[in-house]
Amino acid sequence: MTLEWEKLFAGRVSGMSASEIRELLKLIDRPEIISFAGGIPDADHFPSAAIARAYEKVFQSNTGAGGALQYTISEGYTPLRDWLCGYMDRKGVKIAPDEVLITSGSQQALDFLGKLLIGPGDLVAVTKPTYLGALQAFSPYEPTYVSIAMDEEGPVLADLEAALARKPKFLYLVPDFQNPNGTTVSPARREAIVDLCTKAGVPVIEDAAYAELRYEGDFLPSLAAIDAARNGGVPSQVIHCGSFSKTMVPALRVGWVSGPKDVIQRLVLMKQAADLHTSTINQIVLHDVVSEIFDSHVKRLRTVYKERRDTMLAALEEFMPAGVTWTKPQGGMFVWIELPEGLCGTELLARAIKESNVAFVPGAAFFPDRSGRNTIRLSFSATKPERIREGIRRLADLLVRVSA
The missing domain is CATH 3.90.1150.10 (Aspartate Aminotransferase, domain 1)
Structure with a gap:
């Protein structure tokens, strides 16, 4: 049979x-x-040369190689999380190492957040258009999407208010050079988005995959930074996803998610169930490289x-x-x-x-x-x-x- x-x-x-x-x-x-x-x-x-040197450095020491090839904690390689805390601090967001989780690319962070927040039939607010990978990550958890129109400054606020009135589980947004349409959310629109979502009690998932790739104009504060500025430097409303795939290399598959401790603790449990941890040696190598040449x-x-x-x-x-x-x-x-x-x-x-x-x-x-x-x-x-x-x-x- x-x-x-x-x-x-x-x-x-x-x-x-x-x-x-x-x-x-x-x-x-x-x-x-x-x-x-x-x-x-x-x-x-x-x-490539910096990555090769970093791998060579690992294998020059038997002790170092042993640790790099071993299991590690699910939260991620501690020095890399410390580096990310410093990176986010420079962006106006104060987080502790236990408020950041290393993921296998930011795509895994989106999948985990979908698993954490979406139940069958739950509303999820996205822009139209929005990142295809986010739709792929969220859709298996059976949401109902509410779409928000965009103009040259980002999500149209009247559409956003109407969507928030329906109490979605979260708003997903790529505020910088959005994939797919390249739109950057204006400073005033960013402030309004955080205001409206805070008043509605709706969290924001901020996808910052492209934020470093600015070619003209001033760098704008992230939604996490705007949220943090209203909460003593610590974000409470915004979950921030980042990636090294666009700024370093995709194949190491190292991304991160930062946010309120309660959220990160749950995501760590999902990480343990999914793949235990992101590749130890890749995290070590990436930390070496970004510490030397990121900027x-x-x-x-x-x-x-x-x-x-x-x-x-x-x-x-x-x-x-x-x-x-x-x-x-x-x-x-x-x-x-x-x-x-x-x-x-x-x-x-x-x-x-x-x-x-x-x-x-x-x-x-x-x-x-x-x-x-x-x-x-x-x-x-x-x-x-x-x-x-x-x-x-x-x-x-x-x-x-x-x-x-």
């Missing part, structure tokens, strides 16, 4: 879906494809990615036909394109790959209700400037043909 596995799966499995982005990453290995799909850093600018390396990345952003924006201005609009991000990795009504990003992608050897992500993937069919996301971080210009020219030519 053959088991009918579909009948044995838990109901929450229906909330799982494949990531359009992960599937599109397979195209990167095809040299003829100019890919604007994956929001990934450029491997040519990884701090200088991030400064270099800003220069590289700024050139690519500028190249993409200039090419869009030069080549795109009338009726196509796009965002002009101050940082991050993404430009958001709105196509003329009636065009479908998914259908355009099929033709772009087949006819133009260009890849991107259809925008509908970033909406819980799969709306936004006439939008697409372009990433500029992993593509050299000359290929960015050529890729945009090809895409614009295709749009002219499609619209004819």
Whole structure:
């Protein structure tokens, strides 16, 4: 007898879906494809030499190697958590080591927070559009999404107030150079968001994956910093998620989540059940590297990615036909394109790959209700400037043909 596995799966499995982005990453290995799909850093600018030295340092000592290859505490490598406390303190947020948990990338933090806070049918407030990975992390816990429109300053406050009146379990937000649309929440809007959520008793999950990648303008206070400033320097309303994947390297899979102690203690229990702890040696190596070169390396990345952003924006201005609009991000990795009504990003992608050897992500993937069919996301971080210009020219030519 053959088991009918579909009948044995838990109901929450229906909330799982494949990531359009992960599937599109397979195209990167095809040299003829100019890919604007994956929001990934450029491997040519990884701090490989510093990482190699850090690993070598570990193995120069038998004692050090033994500890690095051993189990460690679920909370994370203590010196790395201490470093993060100092990092957050410079951002205006005072946390103790027991208020930060090291996770296997910030994606694991989102999964844990979904498990911690969402029950079947619970409301979760997100922007439209929002980060696809967050939807993938939250959806298996069977929430009902309430979506908040965005303008050039961030979430529209009237929409946010209406959403908060329905008492969602939390608001999820990427305030800096949002994935996917590149929008940065304005200072006034940040203050209003914290005000409204505090009054409504609704926590905020702040995803700060791109916050260090600013190319122009002033760095803005995080939502956690605004929350902390109203609470003696300690956040009470905002759970802050960070990652080293965009600033250092993705493969070490080291991220973190900080927040009120009660939250972190529960997340530690989830970490123990999920994977015991993030790789000990990777945490040790990363701590060595960020202690030595974090600021200088991030400064270099800003220069590289700024050139690519500028190249993409200039090419869009030069080549795109009338009726196509796009965002002009101050940082991050993404430009958001709105196509003329009636065009479908998914259908355009099929033709772009087949006819133009260009890849991107259809925008509908970033909406819980799969709306936004006439939008697409372009990433500029992993593509050299000359290929960015050529890729945009090809895409614009295709749009002219499609619209004819």
